[in-house]
Amino acid sequence: MDENDVKKLWIHCNRCYKQYVHHKETSGSRFFLLACQDIACDKCVEAAPGRSPSDAPIYICPICRCKVRGRQINNAMPYHLKSLFHPEPWLDELRNEAIAGFQRKHMNRFLKYCQEKEKEVQKVDSDMTLALTACQKLYLELEQARQIRRQLENRAQQIKQQIKNNSHIRKYLYLIKWSRYSKESSARRTC
Template identity: 50%
Template sequence: MMSKVGADDAGKSSPTPKPDANKLWIHCNRCFDQFALKRHMFFLLACQHVSCEKCVKACLGRTPSDAPIYTCPICHKNVRGRQINNSMPNNLKRLFHPEPWNLALDFVETFQRTNQKNFNKYKEKKEKIMDKLDKDIELAQLVCQKHFHEQQTLRVERRKLTLRMRQIKLQVAQQKEAERRFLMSKRRRSMEEHTGPASVLAIDPLDSRAPTSFRNRMPPPQSAAAENRRQQITSFAHESNNSFDL
């Protein structure tokens, strides 16, 4: 009893063994789900097709004791079926024997070869799909790399154009300033030539319309007290109490 419990504990602690290679060919003939994965129940139908519980449809017989009748998803026949497990009858279980060539039964080997051929076609189809997806991924990578390089080139060109735009704006501003100075100097010369010195003197140096150079050349304005003091002086100034002989 103790040895049995120890064996059970060892079986629980040990990792789940990988499915045997001689069971990999057992699959659902419709969705190609594998029996070795043990995700669903599988049924062997009387029409020699294998189906999982997702794909097969079952209906009860005329009485509750009758075996259920299944609708085959491959040939669409209403046939009897048995679940694939160790409790199957020996004549049906032999169809899944790991070494069919040792049984000397042609129908067992034919059954397994037919299922293996069907599963190999499915794998080839999936491999072609995977190859096509790999090619599509490689092509997408090439296109993405091309677009990336184009974007990098456009970024560099954008930086160059931005720098060039700033230089052009600076040149335009300098040119406008030079033109403005030239027009001001030309206007000042024309005013001096056509109006004469008197008119130039008549120009108010504080006027904002007067040329800048003219305002700079005029002496600074004097205060009103100094102007009145200058107008009151009419003779020589003599200091008092200052006697001397000539």
């Protein structure tokens, strides 16, 4: 972006806030200065049909809904309209309150829009931080849950082992009992 473009940053569609310097003719967008002093891009302004095809088009301003004449913003504009876009209206020979007022109005409008966008970005940013914190909390909880699960698995393993050991003992006890019983019964038989 050259220095000249920087001085035109304030020129924007008053409805969709598309900027002239980023979307001028090369990218296919056209911008119109309407007689109500609003600026609109070709996507946002409607042309109302004139009484005859040769009539200069009348536009319906998307901002104030006036039916007005308009001129495309380009080098072919008549001087009195082109001067509204002069990059340095404060130069002595051009000092003109109307031009400065026009540019100030549009600049303030655009700055206000930028501030609103900035606020939206900050909101998204803080939402992201909140979401991240929530994720970290969930992650920690998940880690704790995993540890608990591991402990429970170990405990279950120990219990299983104990049951297995117990069944050895039970079998052993049973065998002892059985052998005693068989000894006693054989002793009874021999009597």
